[in-house]
Amino acid sequence: MAIAVFVIFVALILAISAYTSRKAATVGGYFVANSSVPWGVNGIAFAGGYLSVASFLGIAGLIAFFGYDGFLYSIGFLAGWIVALFVIAEPMKRMGTFTFSDALNRNFSRPGIQLAAGLSVLVVSLFYLVPQMVGAGVLVEPLLGIPHFWGVIIVGTVVIVLVAGGGMTSTTYVQFFNGGLLLTFAAVLTIAVLVRGVDTAERPTEEGVAGLESYHFDEIPFEMVEGRPVADLRGAQTTARHAVVDRNTGDETSVFYRVSHLVEATPVDQGTFTANVKGRTARFDQSRAARDGWTMEEHDGHTYVRVAEWFLVVDATGSRGTLVETQSRTTRANGSILVNGAPESGANRPRQMGGIAEIPADLGSRTGPVGPLRLLAVLSDRSTTVLRPRSVAFTSTDGDAVTIFYEERVAGSTFMRPGLMFPLEAREGEPAVTTLLNRLNFISLMLALFLGTSALPHILIRYYTVPSAEAARKSTIVAIGGIGLFYILTMYLGVGALASGAINPETSNMSAPLLARSFGEVLFAIISGIAFTTVLATVSGLIMAASGAVAHDLMGNLLRREVSDHAKVLAGRIVAVIVGVIGIVLGILFRGMNVSFLVGWAFAVAASANLPALVLMLFWKRTTGTGIIASILVGIIASVGLILLSPDMWARYGLDPATAPMPINQPGIVSIPLSFIVLVVVSLATRQRDATPA
Amino acid sequence: MSSQPADHEQAFEKRKSGIGVRMTLIYSVIYAGFVILSVFRPESMGARAVLGLNLAVTYGLGLIVIAIVFALVYNHLCRVPPTGGGRKREGA
Numbered sequence: 001m002a003i004a005v006f007v008i009f010v011a012l013i014l015a016i017s018a019y020t021s022r023k024a025a026t027v028g029g030y031f032v033a034n035s036s037v038p039w040g041v042n043g044i045a046f047a048g049g050y051l052s053v054a055s056f057l058g059i060a061g062l063i064a065f066f067g068y069d070g071f072l073y074s075i076g077f078l079a080g081w082i083v084a085l086f087v088i089a090e091p092m093k094r095m096g097t098f099t100f101s102d103a104l105n106r107n108f109s110r111p112g113i114q115l116a117a118g119l120s121v122l123v124v125s126l127f128y129l130v131p132q133m134v135g136a137g138v139l140v141e142p143l144l145g146i147p148h149f150w151g152v153i154i155v156g157t158v159v160i161v162l163v164a165g166g167g168m169t170s171t172t173y174v175q176f177f178n179g180g181l182l183l184t185f186a187a188v189l190t191i192a193v194l195v196r197g198v199d200t201a202e203r204p205t206e207e208g209v210a211g212l213e214s215y216h217f218d219e220i221p222f223e224m225v226e227g228r229p230v231a232d233l234r235g236a237q238t239t240a241r242h243a244v245v246d247r248n249t250g251d252e253t254s255v256f257y258r259v260s261h262l263v264e265a266t267p268v269d270q271g272t273f274t275a276n277v278k279g280r281t282a283r284f285d286q287s288r289a290a291r292d293g294w295t296m297e298e299h300d301g302h303t304y305v306r307v308a309e310w311f312l313v314v315d316a317t318g319s320r321g322t323l324v325e326t327q328s329r330t331t332r333a334n335g336s337i338l339v340n341g342a343p344e345s346g347a348n349r350p351r352q353m354g355g356i357a358e359i360p361a362d363l364g365s366r367t368g369p370v371g372p373l374r375l376l377a378v379l380s381d382r383s384t385t386v387l388r389p390r391s392v393a394f395t396s397t398d399g400d401a402v403t404i405f406y407e408e409r410v411a412g413s414t415f416m417r418p419g420l421m422f423p424l425e426a427r428e429g430e431p432a433v434t435t436l437l438n439r440l441n442f443i444s445l446m447l448a449l450f451l452g453t454s455a456l457p458h459i460l461i462r463y464y465t466v467p468s469a470e471a472a473r474k475s476t477i478v479a480i481g482g483i484g485l486f487y488i489l490t491m492y493l494g495v496g497a498l499a500s501g502a503i504n505p506e507t508s509n510m511s512a513p514l515l516a517r518s519f520g521e522v523l524f525a526i527i528s529g530i531a532f533t534t535v536l537a538t539v540s541g542l543i544m545a546a547s548g549a550v551a552h553d554l555m556g557n558l559l560r561r562e563v564s565d566h567a568k569v570l571a572g573r574i575v576a577v578i579v580g581v582i583g584i585v586l587g588i589l590f591r592g593m594n595v596s597f598l599v600g601w602a603f604a605v606a607a608s609a610n611l612p613a614l615v616l617m618l619f620w621k622r623t624t625g626t627g628i629i630a631s632i633l634v635g636i637i638a639s640v641g642l643i644l645l646s647p648d649m650w651a652r653y654g655l656d657p658a659t660a661p662m663p664i665n666q667p668g669i670v671s672i673p674l675s676f677i678v679l680v681v682v683s684l685a686t687r688q689r690d691a692t693p694a
Numbered sequence: 695m696s697s698q699p700a701d702h703e704q705a706f707e708k709r710k711s712g713i714g715v716r717m718t719l720i721y722s723v724i725y726a727g728f729v730i731l732s733v734f735r736p737e738s739m740g741a742r743a744v745l746g747l748n749l750a751v752t753y754g755l756g757l758i759v760i761a762i763v764f765a766l767v768y769n770h771l772c773r774v775p776p777t778g779g780g781r782k783r784e785g786a
Contacts, residue, residue: 068739068750075728075754082721082761086714086768377746417739417750418732425736439733446729450722473772480765484758491755619715 001521002143005529010158013536016173017166024167027565030572031098031548032464033168039471043478045172046462048179048534049541050077050453050479051486052128053135053509054599056182056534059487060515061508062421063494064354065389067410069421070494073600074487076446080453080603081483083611085476088454091618092463093472099545100460100610101553104617108625111557116632118553120609121457123636125546126582127602128456129539133587134598136535138509143528149588155532156584159539163547163576167569171540172465178537181530183482186489189512189527190372192519193496198378199366200356203501214501215278215340215351217325217407220311224319228257231311231323235262235297239308240396242404249429254392255313256404257323262297262304275305277342284343292336292343307341312406326406327351327505333399350405352514354503357409358385372492376416379495384412386498388420389505405505441664445600448668452603455610458541461548543579550575600666601643608671609635612679620683627683635675642667710772717764724760728753 024030037045055077062070096102101117133152140151162170203214222229228238240258245251265273272285273296284305289296295306311323327350330338337344340351359367360383367378378384387407396402410420419425422442426435453459463472497503497511500518504510513531517524551571556563563571612635613628643649646665647657731753732739739750747755 068754071754072732075757078758078761079721079725082718082764085765086718086721090710373745373747376751380740380746380748380751413740413748417748418736424733442733443729446725450725470772473769477765477769481762484762488755488758618711 001525002528005525006144006532009529009533010154012177013158013162013174013533016177017162017170020166020169020173023169024165025569027098027568029169030167030569031544031552032461033172035465035467037169037172037465039466039475040478041172041176042462042466042471042475044179044183044482045175045465046179046459046475046479047482047486048175048177048182048537049171049458049462050456050483050538051179051182051534052132052538052599053139053531053534054131055486055490056186057135057139057509057512057531058599059490060493060497060512061510063491064497064503064511065508066421067386067388067415067495068417069419071491072418072422072446073449074490076449077453078480078484078487079450081476081480083451084454084459085473085480087618088460088614089463089472089476090469092460092614093466093469096464098464098552099548100457100463100614101549104613104628105625107617108628110625110629112629113625113632114553115557116629117610117613118549118557120606120632120636121545121549121553123640124455124457124602124606124609125542125549125579126586127598127605128458129542129546129579129583130586130590131598131602132535132539132542133583134590135509136532136539137587137591138507139528139531139535142504142507142510143513143531148591152584152587155535155539156580156587159536159543159583160577160580162536163540163543163580164573167572168461168465168544171537171544172462174533174540175537178530178533179482181533183486185523185526185530186486186493189496189516189519189523190489190492192523193492193499193515194372194375195369196496196500197367197370198356198359198375198499200359201365203352203355213351214355215327215353217353219325220323222313222321222323224321229259229311229313229321229323231259233259233261235299235304235306236260237306240398242310242392242394242396242402244392246427246429248431248434249427251429254406255316256310256326256392257313258308258310258396259323260306260308262299263307265296265303265305267303273303273305275307275342277307278340280340280342280345280348282342282345282348288343291334292338293332308338309341310402310404312404324406326404327353328405329403329506330396331401350505352501352503353387353405353407353505354389354498355387355407355501356384356499357387358383360384375495376491379412379499380416382411382413385409386412386415388415388498389503391505437663440669441666444604444664444666444669447672448600448604448607448666451611451668451672452607455606455614456603457545457549457606457610458538460610461541461545539583543576543583546579547572547575601639604643604666604668604671605636605639607668608639608675612672612675616676616679616683620680622683622687623679624683624686624689626686626689627679627681630682631675631679634678635671638671638674639667642671713768713771717768721761721764725757728757 028034059073092103095106101114105113136155137148137151220231222231237260238257242256243252244254263275265275274283297304310326310328315322339348360381390408391405393403423438466472493512497515502514502518513527516527551568609632612631616623642662645662647660648665650660651657741749743749743752
């Protein structure tokens with residue numbers, strides 16, 4: 001059904017593109033939809049273009065995994081619209097025609113301003129484009145069952161047809177369509193979550209039960225004997241240990257043991273057996289068993305296979321404690337992959353997890369239908385305990401690449417306040433400098449989100465699709481209303497996914513679709529389809545912005561001659577195809593890269609490169625053209641440069657993140673003030689030279 | 695076209711800009727308060743605030759609701775015609 005809904009949505013989008021393509025023949029039609037989009041439509045289109053997969057799937061997933069810290073993105077993403085409305089919207093419309101460089105250059109007539117602004121649009125658009133395309137591929141694999149690269153190619157191709165064919169008009173109506181769908185179905189899903197309420201019941205563990213198939217984590221008491229846990233499992237042998245060590249304090253925060261035990265095998269025919277491992281039937285023979293590291297043993301006339309699982313130690317007191325089962329994925333040196341001890345297959349993959357272990361005693365085991373504030377109050381309560389999914393990846397002593405997925409019991413009062421993703425509190429034994437850097441990183445991110453929104457290229461171009469500054473203001477207000485409502489709903493999508501045990505431990509991005517699946521296949525199919533239109537809407541806006549930057553800002557200035565309207569439209573279409581193809585290639589190359597990760601950086605680059613120039617051009621009379629050019633270029637170089645020198649990038653280069661020259665990941669706290677300072681200093685230094693008014 | 699309406703329009707734009715800057719500054723202070731509290735007093739964000747909600751949820755939802763309210767108030771202030779003038783429309 002997901003495929004059918006996807007095909008219907010794509011057909012609708014292509015129909016919109018075909019219908020609007022005739023309006024895209026002129027420069028005004030292609031680049032700014034003839035500035036004739038009604039403000040209400042433009043406002044919802046703002047929302048449809050701005051709410052990317054990072055907002056829709058990313059934030060819901062982060063809330064499900066990290067609680068309140070995921071919601072911090074919602075707050076930052078929305079707060080940035082205040083700057084857009086109060087400072088940027090109306091002046092941008094009054095001063096520009098096609099792109100924001102028109103507004104920047106209005107008082108200066110310097111080709112360099114348009115070149116720098118065009119370059120900035122290209123850089124930010126690409127930063128933003130890559131995660132969207134990666135997100136498209138990530139969605140396709142589990143939802144449609146086709147490979148990652150096909151997802152990227154399908155989305156890229158549809159967007160190229162959409163933008164190159166229908167220009168800004170089709171982009172606007174696709175974003176409007178997407179914005180309406182997002183708001184409607186996020187509300188529907190939230191109402192469903194509120195009606196379901198919260199309960200502490202264990203989720204169904206059998207396949208096919210309402211689409212919810214969870215993992216049951218067995219708990220087994222143990223006693224330490226000669227340094228190894230001895231547990232009541234048939235033929236148990238402890239074969240490996242892994243401890244998670246706090247880098248700052250040196251404490252072991254979690255300890256895991258690999259314990260092998262015997263599972264009875266049933267002969268099916270000569271030399272072939274089946275064994276039921278955690279509800280999954282594995283069929284094997286001697287050679288297959290050897291390949292997967294299983295050993296076969298005979299006891300009391302029965303045949304057994306020795307299966308290894310990882311267990312987490314909890315409640316350890318003295319020599320006793322409890323081993324809690326985990327889920328795991330193990331890649332052996334010979335390439336065979338085991339999931340939860342058995343060979344990986346279509347049926348045997350990591351299963352859904354997460355849930356609520358305890359709620360306040362006066363509520364019993366379930367709340368029943370609850371109001372929106374009551375739900376959050378129950379989850380925030382000190383006596384509520386949530387089971388949040390966690391994972392740890394390492395190489396075992398025998399060379400296996402292991403990822404363990406386990407549930408961490410966290411008090412609701414901790415889950416619903418900052419701290420699980422951004423470690424802001426000073427911990428015992430932690431060096432003061434580490435605490436300081438963690439805090440600076442957080443401040444830097446929140447600064448970039450606040451200042452970046454109004455400087456994003458695909459937001460800035462939408463001020464030119466409406467007829468007047470008043471319409472620009474009103475459409476921004478509609479956007480704030482729609483986006484604000486949506487971000488409030490993300491909280492319910494995130495906590496709803498956790499409370500429903502609808503979490504794929506391998507990817508947080510699937511939390512919202514899996515939550516929808518817990519309510520039935522129809523809602524799942526619709527939410528999955530909306531996820532695709534979300535990618536299409538955001539990517540089309542980005543490609544449109546890049547297309548305008550090249551055709552309007554860069555081409556004329558680089559060719560140093562007047563370019564005809566027809567040539568501009570043709571160039572816009574060609575650039576849309578080229579940028580779309582680049583997006584497809586990067587989306588395939590960057591597979592596996594975290595979606596929200598890159599989006600946060602795109603905000604930092606936009607805030608550093610564009611915002612200082614926009615704000616000071618409007619509010620500081622001494623601003624010069626040279627100052628604007630210097631500020632944009634320094635903003636781009638500083639933000640991108642600091643990103644490339646950050647600990648996260650150091651880890652991606654295969655280096656020790658602790659040795660990265662830039663000690664924090666978020667560049668905004670350095671690059672945004674630097675860009676402001678450069679603009680002021682250069683403007684003061686070039687005031688005489690640039691004094692001649694245009 | 696006389697210069698009076700143009701002056702009037704300019705004054706109105708200046709007034710709107712002033713309102714916008716002031717509202718941005720007020721919101722920035724509220725937002726900064728949230729960030730500072732999260733960074734330097736994270737434990738206080740777990741304290742009960744209103745309707746059983748903790749301070750983190752109350753403040754976070756509040757920031758979103760305040761943004762929407764500010765937007766509506768700003769729009770209302772921008773609609774109020776300056777003395778003697780009608781509601782104006784700016785050209786593209």
